[in-house]
Amino acid sequence: MIITKEQFKKDFEKKMLKLYAQEVEDSTVHMQYFTLGYLMKEYISEGWAKTTNRYTKYGEKQVYYFSIEFLLGRLLASNLLNLGIRNTVSDALKDMGLSLKEIEDVEVDPGLGNGGLGRLAACFMDSMASSGIPGNGNGIRYKYGLFQQKIVDGYQVELPENWLRDDNVWEIRKSDKAVKVKFYGDAWMKPREDGSLEPIHTDYQEVLAVPYDTALVGYENKTVNTLRLWNAEVPNYTDDIQGELNFNKVLLNKREIESISEVLYPDDSHHEGRVLRLKQEYFFVSAGLQSIVAQHKDAGHPLSELHNYVAVHINDTHPAVAIPELMRILMDEEGMEWAEAWHITQNTMSYTNHTIMSEALEKWQIDLFKELLPRIYLIIGEIDRRFREILSSKFGEDQNQIEKMAIISGGYVRMAHLCIHGTHSVNGVAKLHTELLKSQELRDFYMLYPYKFNNKTNGITHRRWLMLANPELSDLLDETIGNSWRRNPQDLKLFKKYKRDPEIQKKVEQIKRNNKEKLAAYIKEKNGIIVDPNSIFDVHVKRLHAYKRQLLNALHILHQYHEILENPNFEMLPKTYIFAAKAAPGYYFAKEIIKFINALAEQINNDPRVEDRIKIVFLENYSVTLAEQIIPASEVSEQISTTTKEASGTSNMKFMMNGAVTLATLDGANVEILEEVGHPNIVIFGMTEKEVLNYYRNGGYNSREIYESDARVKRVLDSLTNGFIKGIQVEGQDIFKNLIDYNDEFFVLKDFDSYVAAQKKMEDLYRDRFTWNKMSIENISSSGVFSSDVTVMQYASGVWDTRIIER
Numbered sequence: 001m002i003i004t005k006e007q008f009k010k011d012f013e014k015k016m017l018k019l020y021a022q023e024v025e026d027s028t029v030h031m032q033y034f035t036l037g038y039l040m041k042e043y044i045s046e047g048w049a050k051t052t053n054r055y056t057k058y059g060e061k062q063v064y065y066f067s068i069e070f071l072l073g074r075l076l077a078s079n080l081l082n083l084g085i086r087n088t089v090s091d092a093l094k095d096m097g098l099s100l101k102e103i104e105d106v107e108v109d110p111g112l113g114n115g116g117l118g119r120l121a122a123c124f125m126d127s128m129a130s131s132g133i134p135g136n137g138n139g140i141r142y143k144y145g146l147f148q149q150k151i152v153d154g155y156q157v158e159l160p161e162n163w164l165r166d167d168n169v170w171e172i173r174k175s176d177k178a179v180k181v182k183f184y185g186d187a188w189m190k191p192r193e194d195g196s197l198e199p200i201h202t203d204y205q206e207v208l209a210v211p212y213d214t215a216l217v218g219y220e221n222k223t224v225n226t227l228r229l230w231n232a233e234v235p236n237y238t239d240d241i242q243g244e245l246n247f248n249k250v251l252l253n254k255r256e257i258e259s260i261s262e263v264l265y266p267d268d269s270h271h272e273g274r275v276l277r278l279k280q281e282y283f284f285v286s287a288g289l290q291s292i293v294a295q296h297k298d299a300g301h302p303l304s305e306l307h308n309y310v311a312v313h314i315n316d317t318h319p320a321v322a323i324p325e326l327m328r329i330l331m332d333e334e335g336m337e338w339a340e341a342w343h344i345t346q347n348t349m350s351y352t353n354h355t356i357m358s359e360a361l362e363k364w365q366i367d368l369f370k371e372l373l374p375r376i377y378l379i380i381g382e383i384d385r386r387f388r389e390i391l392s393s394k395f396g397e398d399q400n401q402i403e404k405m406a407i408i409s410g411g412y413v414r415m416a417h418l419c420i421h422g423t424h425s426v427n428g429v430a431k432l433h434t435e436l437l438k439s440q441e442l443r444d445f446y447m448l449y450p451y452k453f454n455n456k457t458n459g460i461t462h463r464r465w466l467m468l469a470n471p472e473l474s475d476l477l478d479e480t481i482g483n484s485w486r487r488n489p490q491d492l493k494l495f496k497k498y499k500r501d502p503e504i505q506k507k508v509e510q511i512k513r514n515n516k517e518k519l520a521a522y523i524k525e526k527n528g529i530i531v532d533p534n535s536i537f538d539v540h541v542k543r544l545h546a547y548k549r550q551l552l553n554a555l556h557i558l559h560q561y562h563e564i565l566e567n568p569n570f571e572m573l574p575k576t577y578i579f580a581a582k583a584a585p586g587y588y589f590a591k592e593i594i595k596f597i598n599a600l601a602e603q604i605n606n607d608p609r610v611e612d613r614i615k616i617v618f619l620e621n622y623s624v625t626l627a628e629q630i631i632p633a634s635e636v637s638e639q640i641s642t643t644t645k646e647a648s649g650t651s652n653m654k655f656m657m658n659g660a661v662t663l664a665t666l667d668g669a670n671v672e673i674l675e676e677v678g679h680p681n682i683v684i685f686g687m688t689e690k691e692v693l694n695y696y697r698n699g700g701y702n703s704r705e706i707y708e709s710d711a712r713v714k715r716v717l718d719s720l721t722n723g724f725i726k727g728i729q730v731e732g733q734d735i736f737k738n739l740i741d742y743n744d745e746f747f748v749l750k751d752f753d754s755y756v757a758a759q760k761k762m763e764d765l766y767r768d769r770f771t772w773n774k775m776s777i778e779n780i781s782s783s784g785v786f787s788s789d790v791t792v793m794q795y796a797s798g799v800w801d802t803r804i805i806e807r
């Protein structure tokens, strides 16, 4: 949009007066935030209505991205950026004596996601809008987002995240679009006179799903898409004949109903088998599909053509009940026959798998499922019966094979199997991950449905992760290669020609230095630790999980500590190790690792013999907003998961785009980062995929042998249990047990030696400023292919079959 400074100032003053009956000069920064936020929403709304009408008018095929998490981050800055008025607004506010930065800092970061999966959904939303793809998000409006993490005495403590305490300026409640979702009751098929069967569902509990819509503003392209999040409420029964009776019943259940959208489950890469989770899943899926079908009919399109107007994407298996729910709507409510409904359902739905870890694969106990969703269970039963027929025709009497692949088996409903059978497309999130799905975890399904499997390597939005997070680097790019990269991130490769240019190298280094100073100030304020901006900033930020191996990093630091104590003249470049990570509240071992890192920090940071060669910082409450501060200041990006375990990773891409050098195993998208930058510009270590698979399949790994044969490993592990590191009596024992008695499931010790060598190599590279700056520039200029704009275009043409709307 176009607006002059003067016009904006008038609008802002008027809005402030309207909202608060106050002049700008007497306002608080809080008032300024809400004034600006509501004004932005007004600016957005015209384009929003126009986009919605345009989609309807031209019957454009719509994508609905169904996800139980959307980790958006703050919206004020990104909306200003995408509207194209951030500079104008910033200047105007400055004229009025206000600071945009301070105002932006008032916004709460809505943590409606755990980590990679939820953040990916948010990047895709930004990229769909910015690429002109008619894309909608569908999810849950959790009252409480992911817990706030405090570190007390080195331990993680969880506090509720009440992000809706103040107004949420971005959402619009759409009461008129509310729908009802049915739980519990009895369902059966009643024979009609003509011999056909009629589905009956009685005595159910009704929950009102009320949508809250948030605008998703495209980057300077007049497109505004919609994120629809559903709130669970008690229905209003005034139009019901049995009103009073039901109303009392429902009032009693008020707490139970509202709990559906109360809180985000804090488990990352882990299946939560509780009934409330299944309720959440069916709740947002049913509400979303009901509103999609209603809209489709309102527009006058035939239901038989639904798949030509609508694509529903199932983000991991959490929305898998979309498959039987669409069948239910088409058959029970619209009177369609099974065969046609199934054809439409399969052609409407597509599915992304995000993990090969078995503990994350959703399976629901039949009894629990049947009780909560009796009608849906009947439909899944029929899907399973027909699927078994297909399997029989293929595998004959091989009952084992059929049970292995069935949807309902062994007392469980398996959601991944349902997703593969019930959709037309199944994708992994990085090349390696997709190959592993095809050759290992989902091998049987790949044999059955080879044409459904495809890869879509994840991506990140360069608007948030470069343009907003690193304005200085963005300006330098404009100065050198022009600004086409802002619209077309693949143009970042133009920057490559400056990799040996001493002047540009110096500028890149200076920008990094400035970002490091800002982060150092933040660290000082939050943790009271003084870190030296001349030291290497080596950063490991992500969820705390054994497979992500924060422990390997920590053990290496402990190893370096021993080296220094043994040889006071030990030479190393000063290093600042930065961690940030939330552990799932029930994940005991992960919490112990947090305590270990903090104990290590306490001891090493305060040991004068270290002479500041090592500093360790654990920043609490990792979030999108914190990531935006940390990543641009990072030099070494720790991506050290056990090979085969990290499906893709996406922070690896963010670090690279900001000029960090990756220290990586050949896991997930790290493999593709290597393909882009080449061996001279990344440091690779650790086991290969084949080695890992071989050990997991055939055994033969013995961690104790390493403990006994490698003196460095012995020294490090012994110091966990012998009181050398203070304050980890219990944790030290448990970590030792995990690594030795339980044989080190994630090969921490196996990779220790090559990790030490890789760290050394990193340090040597860093000493040579020319080489390092060159590597940094190579990484920035190779990062464009990891823009989520690229990824969503691949989904649009390869999976969703949507057109890009030109204006």
Ligand code: T68
Pocket: 114, 115, 116, 117, 118, 120, 267, 268, 269, 270, 271, 354, 355, 360, 429, 458, 646, 647, 648, 649, 650, 668
């Ligand atoms: C992540 N998965 C992958 N899961 O671990 C990561 N799980 O490699 C990948 O880059 C990312 O997805 C995007 O594809 C998750 O983040 C969860 O957060 C999760 C949440 C609930 C239940 C299970």
